[in-house]
Amino acid sequence: MRVDKILPYLYIAPFFVFFFTFFAFPFAYSIWLSFTRTKIGAPFAFVGLSNYWRLIHDDLFWNGLMTCIKIGLIQVPLNIGLSLLIALMLNTGLRGSRIFRTLIFLPVATSLVVAAIVWIQFYGTRWGLINQILRYFGLPEIDFLGKQIIPALVNVMNWRYLGWNVVIFLAGLSSLPTEVYESAKIDGAGRFRTFWYITLPLLKPTFAFILFFSIIGVFGLFAEPYVLTSGTGMHGQRARATETVAMYLYDVAFRYGNYGYSAAISWVLFIITFVLSFTLIKYVRIWEIER
């Protein structure tokens, strides 16, 4: 009987050993780091809240946050709207919808690096395919990697995550109860009304799920702008317009060697993400209960 009581703990023990060693402990350590001055080339000191004080006045941080929000406000609705549209289309049981779904999903399964490498071949000013075609028709070139970096970035993100959200929406749509639809048909509801008043509300949990992860993704945005704007070498144009908080964090930690300050940035970022995503979820849920 004693063994019985211990057994559940035995099963979760290996998992939590890993979890504590490789997540919880670094996490706690980074909290402590944020209250110190741990900087390459400077003496170590415990500085209390001064990193956070600096952060509040650091317009590079707030610019980064604004960039995330700006990109998110364009990217997230665009992506959700498009993927919902595609999911609805695929849900009608067209012939070949499986093939479409596979093709649209393919970019998701490739790495960001591959995505960037591949899209740079389109975006290049001289040799990129899009500009080659434009030049052939005598049209002016588009400076994707320079002036138009935000549309270019939004496009790559959209391209990459479209299939992901399509698939999630499809799963959500397929779990909707059919009885509601049947009774709606009997009541004489038209296509649009059915969609607006029945489908959408029933998709609330799916929306919540997607929104939740989209917000986390937007605030943690690093790899796409990093590879597109400066790669991992010295070349590539670095644009203020696409500097996200996570990129600033990376700079402060790995380029400037200011570990204490970067820990503070990561904590504030965490709190902001936490608060925003949970309020959004609550807001969506409240809406749902009202209906």
Place this chain on the structure above:
Amino acid sequence: MFRESLKTMVTKLQIGMLATIIVVASVISVYYFVLPIITPPPVAPQITLTMWGWGGDPLTTNEELRDAVISLWNKTHPNVKIEATRMSWGDVHDKSMISLVAGEGAPDIATVEHTQIAKYIATGHLVDVTEKIKPYLDDFPKWMIDLATGPDGKIYGIPIDTGECAVAYRIDIFEKYGLKTPDKWESWNDVITEGQKLRAQNSSIWMMKVARNDVNWPLMFLRAAGAQVMERREDGTVRCIINNTKAVEVMEWLDSLVDVYDVAYYGDILTEDDWADLLNDRYIVLPVPAWLKISAPWSPLLNQTGKWRVCRWPSWEPGVPTSTNWGGSFYYITDQCENPDEAIELALWLATNATVWDMTWKIAGSAVFPAYAPIQQLHWYTDPDPFFGNTSFYEPIIEGRPYVPSMYFSEYFPVFWERFKVALSDIATENVPPAEALQRLADEVNREIAG
């Protein structure tokens, strides 16, 4: 009777087997245990030195060269093994820094860019090479030794190469449009007058490209004009001073080439785009550091052989000769090295040994420009080059050497570097006035220094 003889036979067999086993076992044990004790120990202990580089030194260029250099080294140092690893420029810097600070994982020797070495010296984990480098000091450029010297006056780096600059230009196009070639320019302002003449005749060619993706490029101009970007005050603190008048003047001048006079355009350099531009005659004046040998065997521009010439860096102020520098690296020894004397010796040997440099040219087809002056006398650096119409690529560079101004970088240069990239893009793409962009840059860097 029979059974008994069988028994004895079997017993004899058993004894025989046992005897064989004992004999074999003894032979084996004598071989493995006894012999080593009575044979003399090896003369010198085996040492292994590890090195990281990004391809700018003989050990990480390619495997053939590495093997050849190592066997040359082993002829005089048979007990010192070398393991050289190659990684990207960014990685050598980032990872060395991290492992220096973490106290583990660093190589014995690594290479570092001249602009970044101050940061490494500031970690306090580099080995002092002052004594060993003394015999060679006169033949290294002073500004390099200055950069490798820490605040305590000790030298921590061994110069490998420099990136002193010249200007390459398309003589065929200059002649075609009747323009004054850069070797006859009184100052850089001639780029404006000649450029306007060019643009009037052919609007699809520009004089120059102004880089917007590489910080080194405008730094060349800043340095040639004598501007400074960082300073160390008397109390030891560092400040970014890029918002000083001279620097602003230089950046405004560069910007005006594009926005006001339309003799140059903003673009990315050293990318596929750039080579495509050069191959398609889009611009005709190319500032070149010594390591950018556009006549090297793998150069994309080889079918323009004979159409290029090189000349000295034009003056910034008329009548005042100047030159500039882009690039150049050091070897340094980390304090995690267990054999610093051998490591220092290896680094000095790689930097100053003529056979090594000769081998690099022969096997790799090209080499960087040596910081150590005697190597510059090798025929590789003085031979006429058909790509440049049978003149030597390095001659104008060597001539310009005495005029290279000193520039102070400080250990905060990486901060400046990252933010300058953004400032460049502000100026080039967002059309922010240079004075404003540089002011913002100085603020950002100084905040990070203070924070």
Place this chain on the structure above:
Amino acid sequence: MIRTKRKKVRKIDWIERIGYPLMYVVLILFSIYSIAPFIWAFILTLKDYDEIMGSLVNIWPRHPDFENYYTLFTQSIYPRWLLNSIVASLGYTLISVVLCSIAAYSFAMFNFKGRNKLFLFMMGSVLVPFTSIAIPLFIEMANFKLVNNLWALILPGAANAFTIYYLILYIRSAVPRDLIDSARVDGCSELGILFRIVLPVILPGLAAMIIVNFVSAWNDFFWPLIILRTEDMYTVPVGLPTWNQFSGTTVQPVVNWQITGAVVSVIPILIIFAFGMSQFIKGITAGAVKE
């Protein structure tokens, strides 16, 4: 009654006649949008190096051949990178699935003290951006002497909240409680229950997690970027971007290898997709669907 039916039939006909072909067109467009970059990248790999570089307007290669693939595999370090990616991804997948499934079983089937708190704690880890714990984790790896070691890619992420969450849901819905209870009454050992009853039932869920984890390890960029130092230890996403520089010293410019390497790295994903696409999708849609 008959009148309204006729009206309805006509309306549906009109929508269907235009609607369905329109949907096909849109879906085809989006599918092309999704795979076009790969197709262009593939065409580029068939070109010679100087064609990629100096090309103005030429879409189709002069002499299409697979030479880039041949030189990539025989002359470059790419095969080593592939090997590293395979080893790291397989190791990560194996350890994380084993760890998470055992722990998930415990969470799902047992009601032990502190279960809810531990669960919340675990799920909270999803919100933490990786950049926050990257530096302390790196220092930890240095202390364990695992820097530049593939184990550093395998161990840290093994306690994966996403995996365990999915498995908890899956086990709860798929494993019949009463069967386990009766097996216990019959005297079956706990380990026996685990291996003989639970394992066969959750196999599809495990398959989904294996695929999801493998793909995510294969494409992982940021952490390998930090922890891997020497060229011979790189994984494919870390190594490829290092090939885009022409440093002007003695480095062969290798943008053709970069594109070829990117295309090759997509192939295992394609293979996995051919076989396990539906499993992958099931794996990522957990939580989007109401239980």
